Amino acid sequence: MLELRGAKVETTDNIPDRTRSFASGKFDKISAVLALQRPDGHIQLDFPAEDAIDLQTPRLDAPESTNQPPTREHDIDSKKQLTAKLDSDLVSVPPLMSICILIVGTRGDVQPFLAIAQRLQRDGHRVRLATHAVYRDFVMSHDVEFYPLGGDPKELAAYMVKTGGHLIPTKIETLTKDVPRNRTMINEIVLSTWPAVSEADPDGGGPGVPGPPFRAQAIIANPVSYGHIHVAERLGVPLHIMFPQPWVPTMAFPHPLSNLAYTGNPLKRNYLSYKLVDLIMWHGTEGMINEFRTEVLKLRPIRNGDLGS
Numbered sequence: 001m002l003e004l005r006g007a008k009v010e011t012t013d014n015i016p017d018r019t020r021s022f023a024s025g026k027f028d029k030i031s032a033v034l035a036l037q038r039p040d041g042h043i044q045l046d047f048p049a050e051d052a053i054d055l056q057t058p059r060l061d062a063p064e065s066t067n068q069p070p071t072r073e074h075d076i077d078s079k080k081q082l083t084a085k086l087d088s089d090l091v092s093v094p095p096l097m098s099i100c101i102l103i104v105g106t107r108g109d110v111q112p113f114l115a116i117a118q119r120l121q122r123d124g125h126r127v128r129l130a131t132h133a134v135y136r137d138f139v140m141s142h143d144v145e146f147y148p149l150g151g152d153p154k155e156l157a158a159y160m161v162k163t164g165g166h167l168i169p170t171k172i173e174t175l176t177k178d179v180p181r182n183r184t185m186i187n188e189i190v191l192s193t194w195p196a197v198s199e200a201d202p203d204g205g206g207p208g209v210p211g212p213p214f215r216a217q218a219i220i221a222n223p224v225s226y227g228h229i230h231v232a233e234r235l236g237v238p239l240h241i242m243f244p245q246p247w248v249p250t251m252a253f254p255h256p257l258s259n260l261a262y263t264g265n266p267l268k269r270n271y272l273s274y275k276l277v278d279l280i281m282w283h284g285t286e287g288m289i290n291e292f293r294t295e296v297l298k299l300r301p302i303r304n305g306d307l308g309s
Helices: 072-089 107-122 133-140 153-163 172-198 228-235 268-296
Strands: 002-004 007-009 098-102 126-132 145-149 218-221 239-241
Touching: 098 107, 098 172, 107 126, 107 133, 126 133, 126 172, 133 145, 145 172, 153 172, 172 228, 172 268, 218 228, 228 239, 228 268
Parallel strands: 098 126, 098 218, 126 145, 218 239
Antiparallel strands: 002 007
């Protein structure tokens, strides 16, 4: 019996051979079996009762056949030997996870994340890449699981061309026709992020045939998938934002959608540019995001001052 994180864990002899192979190292007086069987990723340890010692303060055996206290030199040598032994015997095994990658954009935005997905798969993780439906064949041809997000990448790219990359379009026609359509697409993307991290792919087993159940234990996303932080909050899982441009507040670079020029020097205005651009973007998505949070995710709405986006 071992108490782990305040809970008593029963020892077991029915651990599969596949799991035993993870722990090849052995202590002289401790036999440990690491079993990644718990769904929450915690490691179950089995210590024989007679070998229960305080691992925080390892004991040093006194030198044999002597009545003299150990010398300082012997003490140092023994500690070095024990440290080397522990380093060689301990095996670090990260928990295997179900990871969802949320990507909005063109094929050029999707492709780098395929390499990340494949690398994670080689480490034993289950990885799903959720992006626009037109990329299903492209993603699955690389033996990576898929889930369709809303939105059309061609329309998104066309909108950016029409607006010249401006957050606030300057042409009346764009404001009256293209902005409402773009908001509709963003809403489709946001709504699709929840099933992307929590449901089976509706066509994962072939057209009309659902794939295996899925629930993300970690999320990787680019910023323009919008729903990432909210679904991560709903699941209570870690979120890692990745983007080829700076997107998190820093003094090193200005926000890529701001008009500030890069000077090579750390500036406070660079840091503030992220806050201001986020505020403008939030005003354009506040309604749909809060509706998504309250109606779909059953979370509280984001209040003024939270600056969620």
